[in-house]
Amino acid sequence: MNNLSYYGWTETLLRQKAKSIFKDLPHGRISVTHKTRYEVVAEEGYFSCELTGNMLYGRDPSEYPSTGDWVIFQPIDTEEGLIMDVLPRQKTLFRLKSGTISERQVIAAHVDKAFIVQSLDDNFNARRLERFILQLREEEILPVVVLTKSDLEFNRTEVETALRHITGEIPVYYTSIHDSDSIVALREFIQSGETVVFTGSSGVGKSTLINALCRKDVFKTANISTSTGKGRHTSTRRELVIMEGGGILIDTPGIKVFGVTNNDADSLNDVMDFSQFEGKCRFKDCQHIHEDGCAIIEALERGEIDPGVYESYLKLRKEVWHFTASVQEKRKRGKSIARMVEEVKKRSSKYK
Ligand SMILES: Nc1nc2c(ncn2[C@@H]2O[C@H](COP(=O)(O)OP(=O)(O)OP(=O)(O)O)[C@@H](O)[C@H]2O)c(=O)[nH]1
Ligand SMILES: [Zn+2]
Incomplete structure (x- = not known):
């Protein structure tokens, strides 16, 4: 018998499991992710699991289970099972x-x-x-x-x-x-x-x-x-x-380039430790790029901010914008496709 609290199982996760329609099935944590198979450590031991169809279709691949996820599974025998549900993710x-x-x-x-x-x-x-x-x-x-x-x-x-x-x-x-x-x-x-x-x-x-x-x-x-x-x-x-x-x-395998998927350009101010200048720029929504009266640019000119740090700020800021804009674009596209499908459905129901 494995004591799953050693694997990070908590009361909060238990409460979340209770909300699942599969709450009576066993749960476990994914320890290894293969292409379509997952190794799950559960109280009864290790299970090699696959996903049920409803876990695969209509989902974004980033919603598929991953290493570290807590899942609910249906055992097939003592070594194999089917993943039925994933508990809500945090800290991903x-x-x-x-x-x-x-x-x-x-x-x-x-x-x-x-x-x-x-x-x-x-x-x-x-x-x-x-x-x-x-x-x-x-x-x-x-x-x-x-x-x-x-x-x-x-x-x-x-x-x-x-x-x-x-x-x-x-x-x-x-x-x-x-x-x-x-x-x-x-x-x-x-x-x-x-x-x-x-x-x-x-x-x-x-x-x-x-x-x-x-x-x-x-x-x-x-x-x-x-x-x-x-x-x-x-x-x-x-x-x-x-x-x-x-x-x-x-x-994790050696990661060379790490593209950010961050939506919050403001948190960059904290990463770069610009917070000491907070509220000191002339404009409240100053982005510290070329605005007049920008406290960051002034500090940079006085040599209080390392030019390498500032350059990195600009680069990351651009990446965050780029990511945010692409996500919004994708969402808009998704919505207009959904609208089109609705239209077609409405129109075809008229002729039934
Ligand atoms: N001098 C010194 N060498 C170290 C130290 N830690 C690791 N090494 C050496 O660095 C080399 C790479 O170490 P690994 O542990 O294989 O590196 P890794 O990051 O796991 O690399 P991958 O296995 O390719 O992912 C080996 O030759 C180690 O002996 C250290 O603290 N000091
Ligand atoms: Zn500024």
Whole structure:
């Protein structure tokens, strides 16, 4: 028997399940997503599940279940089942589906914290952090910056300067596989029942870090061997695992480009830490682009705002606008098609 509270099951989810017409069937959490199959961890064990037709048709692909989702399923035998319903999602980690301008792709659902892993050798990039943080804000997922390979040579002052506008409320961890205290500190930040996602490009040491964090003796080891976990995570599937001592960990395949699917351009002001200038622009709805009396542009001219940060602001602002406009456009198109269908129906019923 699995105790699903270790997998993040809560009273709130139980209340939501009670509203489903399938409330008498068992529930579980998706631990692995294959193309059309899902591995679901339930009280009675692991089930390999498929979707019922009503879960597939008439839905946007971003509404299909994903790793981390809680589902209600009909067991077929002791190992297989059919997914009948998905409980309402919260705290979903999305990205822009590559090759599209307005489609969201779910990376993981019910995520409390997202660990953005970058290595201090040559992978560290504040612009990429800003992008992730903006995306996470929309779903109220806590971003956590993890800078790996801190045993290698790097310019700490440079890194800290680049992070200055980011680090207000966002925790930053420097880790090295050769310094077990740094791993333990990160481990202690993950609490029981909490779901954490790890993202990062290939080669930053994410697998090494995850393996070290998941080791039974992570709290005791003095020396964590570098050879653990090398070349293990080569597949592209996502995996949800329980950590010894509590916490649920979801690994994601190396993501290089992360397109934002954010609708709220204002939250960018917080990501870039422009909030200190709030209310200081001449126009209330100032977008800080070319308006007269803009406090941000003035601060930029005085050298109080890093030009790189401001440039990044402009770029992300454009992306958010682009995404929002494409979504609205799509919605409008959808509506006019629905209207057309209605018209045809009305007209044809006249001749019946
Ligand atoms: N110096 C140093 N090297 C590390 C550290 N962590 C990982 N590495 C090395 O970095 C390389 C990449 O580590 P992986 O854990 O395979 O990287 P990954 O991010 O999982 O990459 P993929 O498996 O391609 O997704 C390996 O050669 C590790 O031994 C660290 O803290 N310090
Ligand atoms: Zn302004």
